[in-house]
Amino acid sequence: MATRTRPFIRLTPLRLLVGTLVIGALLFGSLTLFARSWTPSRARFPSQGIFLTAQSGEVNWRMARAAGADFAYLLATSGAGGRDPAFDGYLAGVRQSALRYGAVHRYDICQQASGQATRFIATVPRDAAMLPPVVQLDFSPACTKRPSRDTLLAELNTFLNQIETHAAKPALLRISHEFEAEYDVASGINRTLWLEGNFFPPDYATRQWVMWTASTWKRVEGIDGPIEWSVVRP
Numbered sequence: 001m002a003t004r005t006r007p008f009i010r011l012t013p014l015r016l017l018v019g020t021l022v023i024g025a026l027l028f029g030s031l032t033l034f035a036r037s038w039t040p041s042r043a044r045f046p047s048q049g050i051f052l053t054a055q056s057g058e059v060n061w062r063m064a065r066a067a068g069a070d071f072a073y074l075l076a077t078s079g080a081g082g083r084d085p086a087f088d089g090y091l092a093g094v095r096q097s098a099l100r101y102g103a104v105h106r107y108d109i110c111q112q113a114s115g116q117a118t119r120f121i122a123t124v125p126r127d128a129a130m131l132p133p134v135v136q137l138d139f140s141p142a143c144t145k146r147p148s149r150d151t152l153l154a155e156l157n158t159f160l161n162q163i164e165t166h167a168a169k170p171a172l173l174r175i176s177h178e179f180e181a182e183y184d185v186a187s188g189i190n191r192t193l194w195l196e197g198n199f200f201p202p203d204y205a206t207r208q209w210v211m212w213t214a215s216t217w218k219r220v221e222g223i224d225g226p227i228e229w230s231v232v233r234p
Contacts, residue, residue: 036219038199039068045231049073051104051213054086056225061097063222071100073134073230076123079108080115083123091125102131104174105163110143113155117162124166132169134194135160137185138176146182153188160191172211177204194230209233 039048049071050064064072072094075084087103094101103124107116124133135156139146147155160171174194175185186193186205194211195202201212210233218229 036217038215039218039229040214040231042068044234046234047071047232049099049230049232050220050223051075051228051230052086052090052223054084056086056223056227058224059090059093060222061093061099064220065098067220067222069099069220071102071131072097073102073104073131076103076105077116077120078106080111080119082106083119087123095129100131101129102134104134104136106136106138107156107159108140108143109137109147109152109155110140110145113159114162117159120163121166126166126168128168130167132172132192133163133167134172134174135163136174137179137183139178149183149188152183153185156185156189160189174211174213175205177202180205 042048047070048068050069051073052059053075072090074087074090074094076087077083091101091103103120105116105120120133124130137156146152164171170191172192172194173185173189174196176196180186180195181204184206186207192211193205193207193209194213195205195209196213198213198215198217201214202209211230212233213228213230215229216226218227220227
């Protein structure tokens, strides 16, 4: 009986390219699935939670809790005129859940602090159950004329004094790497720090962080859109 021989597959540059692309796509898909499910160790960081904006879409609070969230921070306002359209609905929903909750203001360094404080106070109700307010500090492409460090710190102190009087508790400062590198806010204003860094704990401030945005890749069943997953240092 004649022995069958397997047909020889000739490796052409096109076939090599296609094979490389397929393998790359599989690896990327695996890494994406891992990133979307990963959270820091619960043994190291017992308290973990989510940050939501209108882009997060519909939220099933029960499923968010089941996914391991203990708290939710909600974007409330941006600058002197911006109000997140989902804030009121999120606030009503989270108040009915078992999650703790708080409000975030995205600070605009090109606008007066008093106007921004007025917007935040008009949007976020007085609520003793709320977590401390958060001031998010990052650069906006629309703000091209940046103030000096002294001006920034003076205005930021004005803003903090007003919203902290409203909230009856000290605020947290959420500072991006780039913002801290230019303004060194951590050594200029003594407030609890919330720093950022996907998958790896941040070390870019002169003081130790208390909160860390550990992932902007995480996805939670029951939440339609993107979230950010953060943890609290024990």
